[in-house]
Amino acid sequence: MKEFSIEPVMLKDDWRRELRKSMPAKERMTIKRVVMPMEDPVERLKGNFEVNKGLSVFEALQEARRCLDCANPTCIQGCPVGVDIPTFIKYIEAGDFMKSAQVIKQSNLFPAICGRVCPQEVQCEKTCIYYDKLKKEPVAIGYLERFVADYERESGVPYIPETGRKTRIKVAVIGSGPAGLAAAGDLARYGYSVSVYEALHELGGVLRYGIPEFRLPNDIIEFEIENLKKIGVQFYTNIIIGKTLTHNDLKDIGYKAFFIGSGAGLPRFMNIPGENHVGIMSANEYLTRVNLMGAAKQNYDTPVFYGRNVAVIGGGNTAMDSVRTAKRLGAERAMIIYRRSFNEMPARKEEIMHAREEGVEFLNLNEPVEYLADENGRVNRIKLHRMELGEPDASGRRRPFPVRDSEYFLEADLVIVSIGVSPNPLISMHMPELKVTPYGTIEVCGELMKSNVEGFYAGGDIVRGGATVIAAMGDGRKAAHAIHKYLSGS
Numbered sequence: 001m002k003e004f005s006i007e008p009v010m011l012k013d014d015w016r017r018e019l020r021k022s023m024p025a026k027e028r029m030t031i032k033r034v035v036m037p038m039e040d041p042v043e044r045l046k047g048n049f050e051v052n053k054g055l056s057v058f059e060a061l062q063e064a065r066r067c068l069d070c071a072n073p074t075c076i077q078g079c080p081v082g083v084d085i086p087t088f089i090k091y092i093e094a095g096d097f098m099k100s101a102q103v104i105k106q107s108n109l110f111p112a113i114c115g116r117v118c119p120q121e122v123q124c125e126k127t128c129i130y131y132d133k134l135k136k137e138p139v140a141i142g143y144l145e146r147f148v149a150d151y152e153r154e155s156g157v158p159y160i161p162e163t164g165r166k167t168r169i170k171v172a173v174i175g176s177g178p179a180g181l182a183a184a185g186d187l188a189r190y191g192y193s194v195s196v197y198e199a200l201h202e203l204g205g206v207l208r209y210g211i212p213e214f215r216l217p218n219d220i221i222e223f224e225i226e227n228l229k230k231i232g233v234q235f236y237t238n239i240i241i242g243k244t245l246t247h248n249d250l251k252d253i254g255y256k257a258f259f260i261g262s263g264a265g266l267p268r269f270m271n272i273p274g275e276n277h278v279g280i281m282s283a284n285e286y287l288t289r290v291n292l293m294g295a296a297k298q299n300y301d302t303p304v305f306y307g308r309n310v311a312v313i314g315g316g317n318t319a320m321d322s323v324r325t326a327k328r329l330g331a332e333r334a335m336i337i338y339r340r341s342f343n344e345m346p347a348r349k350e351e352i353m354h355a356r357e358e359g360v361e362f363l364n365l366n367e368p369v370e371y372l373a374d375e376n377g378r379v380n381r382i383k384l385h386r387m388e389l390g391e392p393d394a395s396g397r398r399r400p401f402p403v404r405d406s407e408y409f410l411e412a413d414l415v416i417v418s419i420g421v422s423p424n425p426l427i428s429m430h431m432p433e434l435k436v437t438p439y440g441t442i443e444v445c446g447e448l449m450k451s452n453v454e455g456f457y458a459g460g461d462i463v464r465g466g467a468t469v470i471a472a473m474g475d476g477r478k479a480a481h482a483i484h485k486y487l488s489g490s
Helices: 016-019 057-066 085-092 096-105 109-116 141-157 178-190 218-231 245-254 283-293 316-328 348-356 426-430 469-488
Strands: 170-174 193-197 234-236 256-262 280-283 309-313 332-338 362-365 366-373 379-392 398-402 408-411 414-417 457-458
Touching: 016 085, 016 256, 057 085, 057 141, 085 096, 085 141, 096 141, 096 170, 109 469, 170 178, 178 193, 178 218, 178 256, 178 469, 193 283, 218 234, 256 469, 280 283, 283 414, 309 316, 316 332, 316 348, 316 414, 332 366, 332 469, 379 414, 398 457, 457 469
Parallel strands: 170 193, 170 256, 193 234, 256 457, 280 414, 309 332, 309 414, 332 362
Antiparallel strands: 366 379, 379 398, 379 408
């Protein structure tokens, strides 16, 4: 098979040097970071349209001029998929947005997704020289990535990456979430015959069912998946590996290697009294019903109770997605209940800011201890106690402790629990030889993402537990490279 490299191409042309000289570094450093235009908070609650409106050409050009094009670009080190950030930004500054898109797609086939949902502020932007060394606002790398991706999509002529010579060797990818899509894309570019098996009726995994359209519109997901189809990836929905088909069935079909990217879709609960009352559900169920199964639409068979006083337990991005969704579905009072302070809250600052703008109440330093119900068994109150923070725990965040005699009651007719997720055990139950951790995640060998079973690789939330989209994509890319070496004998 023809060897095909999909490593980033570092471009150092004369035009780049001239562009760098066209504006002195001191002048570049005086340009203020761009502010993302947003829909008005009152207007955005009237529908499910996207909150962030994207940059104009002028705004993108100005922000690109801030990039100092460092000799040692530490921003690349902060990117889990290794995007050549300075080069794609320099192409923006030069006005060649389509070439910029090509540079990004050498490492990341899903820039429109990552530009919207990746936590750049704790990854590439955190390692930007502005933030890391100069203590200034970093270059808005995420905003620029989104700009390029949107420009390319709207042009009608998206860049379809080159693939290696096609081979008959078949690889199965289990799950169409970010890890599975990234693995499938790179494997197809190596030239393998790749099939993705998805348990649900729509593709995208957590991108589709777990993230509301006001953050990630469905047409963006569909566009990125269509581009995968154009490089030869095949998709099959409504197939549950371990139930509809077994791994032995897939071997019989002719697959020679497997990537497991089935995610972590099982919710966790607090196991406190009253948790089984009607009107208490996981964020996973709530968002899946609304985002994927039409619960918020008329005449659908998967309705969800809207709630007048909605309480969301947790402080992560999924909690923010849930509470903001409840607000859009008409909740008069939508509340976040979180046992730590704002400083320890794991959600992105932007998501917290958007939630506050939309009227969400934050009851920090509070924790539920019991749920109470009316005569029909529906939740109507939460018993809470107030918390205070002690010394940092293993996570580095200050450990919360209950304040003595601080219990009180709060009215709530819908409670959404968002305190984490666990992997679905279906595959590991079906493959008892597969090594898993006490948490149910699949054990893999370092950077190779290889399990203890020959030919089986895994990545994303099925390995990490709940993690970020871009971390899952990074796992998928690493696994694809390892699978290629395994199948090619290199």
